[in-house]
Amino acid sequence: MSEYKYRINRPAVSAESFDNExxxxxxxxxxxxxxxAFGTCVWEGLEAKANRESILRHITKQFRTKKExxxxxxxKLIGQLLAEDLIIETRDTPDPWEPTLISEPIELPExxxxxxxxxxxxDLLLLDPIHDVxxxxxxxxxxxxxxxxxx
Amino acid sequence: MKQDGPTPDxxxxxxxxxxRVHLPEKRFFRELEKxxxxxxxxxxxxxxxxxxxxIRIRFGGSVFFTLxxxxxxxxxxxxxxxxxxxxxxxxxxxxxxxxxxxxxSAFGQRCELTTDPESGIEASFMMGxxxxxxxxxxxxxxxxxxxxxxxxxxxxxxxxFRHLFHWYLRRHGWILVHAAAIGQQNRGILLCGKGGSxxxxxxxxxxxxxxxxxxxxxxxxxxxKPPHIVAxxxxxxxxxIESSRMLNLDIPEHSxxxxxxxxxxxxxxxxxxxxxxxxxVGLVIPSRRHSPAFATQLTPVEATRHLxxxxxxxxxxxxxKDLQDLTRIARTLPAWRISVPQGRPQDALKRLGHLLEKPExxxx
Numbered sequence: 327m328s329e330y331k332y333r334i335n336r337p338a339v340s341a342e343s344f345d346n347e348x349x350x351x352x353x354x355x356x357x358x359x360x361x362x363a364f365g366t367c368v369w370e371g372l373e374a375k376a377n378r379e380s381i382l383r384h385i386t387k388q389f390r391t392k393k394e395x396x397x398x399x400x401x402k403l404i405g406q407l408l409a410e411d412l413i414i415e416t417r418d419t420p421d422p423w424e425p426t427l428i429s430e431p432i433e434l435p436e437x438x439x440x441x442x443x444x445x446x447x448x449d450l451l452l453l454d455p456i457h458d459v460x461x462x463x464x465x466x467x468x469x470x471x472x473x474x475x476x477x
Numbered sequence: 478m479k480q481d482g483p484t485p486d487x488x489x490x491x492x493x494x495x496x497r498v499h500l501p502e503k504r505f506f507r508e509l510e511k512x513x514x515x516x517x518x519x520x521x522x523x524x525x526x527x528x529x530x531x532i533r534i535r536f537g538g539s540v541f542f543t544l545x546x547x548x549x550x551x552x553x554x555x556x557x558x559x560x561x562x563x564x565x566x567x568x569x570x571x572x573x574x575x576x577x578x579x580x581x582s583a584f585g586q587r588c589e590l591t592t593d594p595e596s597g598i599e600a601s602f603m604m605g606x607x608x609x610x611x612x613x614x615x616x617x618x619x620x621x622x623x624x625x626x627x628x629x630x631x632x633x634x635x636x637x638f639r640h641l642f643h644w645y646l647r648r649h650g651w652i653l654v655h656a657a658a659i660g661q662q663n664r665g666i667l668l669c670g671k672g673g674s675x676x677x678x679x680x681x682x683x684x685x686x687x688x689x690x691x692x693x694x695x696x697x698x699x700x701x702k703p704p705h706i707v708a709x710x711x712x713x714x715x716x717x718i719e720s721s722r723m724l725n726l727d728i729p730e731h732s733x734x735x736x737x738x739x740x741x742x743x744x745x746x747x748x749x750x751x752x753x754x755x756x757x758v759g760l761v762i763p764s765r766r767h768s769p770a771f772a773t774q775l776t777p778v779e780a781t782r783h784l785x786x787x788x789x790x791x792x793x794x795x796x797x798k799d800l801q802d803l804t805r806i807a808r809t810l811p812a813w814r815i816s817v818p819q820g821r822p823q824d825a826l827k828r829l830g831h832l833l834e835k836p837e838x839x840x841x
Contacts, residue, residue, distance in 0.1 A: 339790075342804045351789060351800065354586055357784055360778075390578045395824045447671060447786050 331420050332372055332404070332413040334449055339390055339412050341369065341475075356448035359412065362390065364438035368403055376423035384425055390435040399439040406441045502592045502600065506611055509620050512572055513537060513565045515594060520823050524560070525552040527642065528651045528698050528708050533560035535568035541626040545637040548713060550744040551751055562645055564619045564638060568626035574609065577602070580590070589793035596771045599644045600709040601793040606630050612646065629649070631735035635713040636696050642710060651698045651708070653803050655788040658692035658707045658755060659683045663832050665707050665755025667699070667810075668763060669783040675763035675817045679829075681714045682822035683750070684724045684743075688830070690752040691743050693829040703758040703809050712743035712751055758836045760784055760812040761829070768816040771828050772839045778805075780812035810839050 334341065346363040361369055367388050377460040379401070385396045407413045411468035482645040522543035525532045531554070536542035545566065546553075572825040579602075590600040597615040602608070607624035619641045619728055623629060643653040657680035668676035676694075677735075679771040683689035692709035700706045715738040721728050733753050743751050762775065762783045785803035789795045815831070817825040 334686075340800045342781065342785075342800050344781075347778050347821060349778060351786060353789070353796070356586075356790065358782070447790055454678055 328348040330409070330418050331375075331377055331399055333416045333418065334372060334373060335412055335414050341373075343369065343373075352410070352412060357409065357410070357443055357445050358447065359444065360442040362432060362438060362440050363435070365441060368400060370425060371423060372395070372407075374425070375418060375421040377414075377420035380420070381422040384423070388429075388439070389434040390431050396434070398434065399461060403439040403441060410443065410464065420453075478701075484796045486717040489557075493592060493784045495643050502598050502611075503596045503613075504599060504723045505575065505611055508575060508618065509572075509611075509622070510565060511617065512575075513620070514793075516567060516571055519571070521546075522556065524554050524556050525549055526699075527552055528646055528649065529780050530561040530645075530649055531559070532562045532564065532566045532606070533557075534566055538571050538626055541566060541568050541623075541629075544626065544629050544634055547635055547742055547745075548711060550742065551709065551712065551748075560617075560801070561649075562619060563616050564621055564641060565766050566638075568622065569624040570626050572622070574622055574624075577609070582827055584803045585793065587790065587793045587795075595736050598776065599794055601640045605618070606633060608633065610638070612641050612644045613830060614644075619645070628640065631728070631733035635715070635740045637737075639696060640793055641712070642698075644699055644794065647799065647802070650701050650808075651697055652701060652799065653710065653788075653792065654699050654803070655696060655783065655791055656784065657759075658697045658709070659829075660692065660752065660755040661688055661830060663690070663752055663755055664758050664833050665752070666759050666761045666833060667697075667707060667757060667784070668761050669785055670762045670764075671786075676820070677715065678822050679763050679817055679825060681720065682715055682826050684714065684726060684741075684747050685773070685825070687749070689750060689826070690755060691747060691750050691822040692755055699757070699806060706754045706808060707745070707757055708754050709751060713740050714743070715740055715789055755808045756835060757810055759808065759810050761832075762812065763817045764814050765817060765819055769817055770816075771825075772813040772815045772832060774784045774839065774841050775812040776816055777812070779814075780807035780810070783812075795809055805807075811836060815840060 339350060339352050345393045346366055347348060349362040350359040350371045365387050368381055371384060382400055383395065383398055385400065386393050418443055419422050505609050510720055521536040521539055523534045523546050579590050588603045589648045590602055592598045592600050598611055598613050600611045609622040612619040621638055621641060639653060641825040646653055657676045658665050659680055660666065668680055670676050680694045683691050689713060692707055693712050694714040698708045698710045705780040715735055726741065728739045728741065732741060760780050781804045784807050785800055788803060789799055815825060
């Protein structure tokens, strides 16, 4: 996983960073997420289109931890972000990233790199209208047999 | 897992679909506008003053006018020389809809229709009642079309044109939020949270209590620049027969109904409790869980979750900028979770009155 390059899955995904937390919203799935302080560092790197090495370097400056351990947590988190469709692989060349440190490094918290997932607002997203129309678009309704096949 | 990279060649069918999505929305808009103009003389005009903007709604049909203008009784003004935005409203009863220039891939999860950004048009289509909303920002003109004027759903009568208002207001310093708003002496709070949290119970408990002001139960407009103020764009409320009796409110005979609830409009039922605007002093998230403390202050992250997520999931085309705007509001205003035990909204209201008067006493 060492050479990966990713980008945020915009416009399906929007996010807002706070001091030690990021809120991420996925408009298509209806899920929203929260990242902890470790994840916030990772997300900042992803926003900056940084590569794994740059992100890992930033993490080891922010947290007192061994590089190997931080790398394992980072790779696991990236895997989760990919699985949730919050980031996607890209062939873009990573940008150089040298973030400024605003505080002394802190101890790596237990369970660092946790991605919390919430699905309690899913019902607010309206039902997918696609199943009710055919390829020609509204008002051509999908033939009944097609609709049943999709049920 | 999605992968970015060079787009593979599309087959001819897929390419045709893509072309149809992006090209003709502007032409379609003009065509609909042209057909709408042929509806004269059966046109009813209403002039509104919404968040500092003059909006002229031109209803193609009197039935339609009666159904959808009730919600705006408090915003009606005398005709002006010019409107900032003109909405042409019509129904399929008067004007059959030409074939939409959108393929299935243009239909989004929140009713949004994908348009070419260069067209300057935002659009949505709500399946079921079949409501088409299109706003041409350059031309300052919008089109609102519904299949059947005789079956306008209650939620639409309570908050008509909200997609159009959302798109329009966000470019003019306001954002339509999914929240209730109440206040006293022109100082207000937003009640946020998902359905069932108790925000509507609390908001409607203010009805017929003269010391309280009511600016909305479901959607209201909040100014983007501080000091944030809230404006009552949709001051309606859904009430059961029992709750309306408890509040000494008469339900008008022809009120729209949504399930067992009737929709009441504040300008009709409680005109003296309707403010022009309220200056916001904070966000409040009601909770039915009992807590020893009445109010617990929340972090900006928690406040953002409650204010932003339900708003963003309901508004077509809402995205990154809207999240930033809502976050800014949540960062600026203090937020509290308050305990509203079942069946006792009046107790909570009394304490909310104290919070409104001296919010600093509830901040840590």
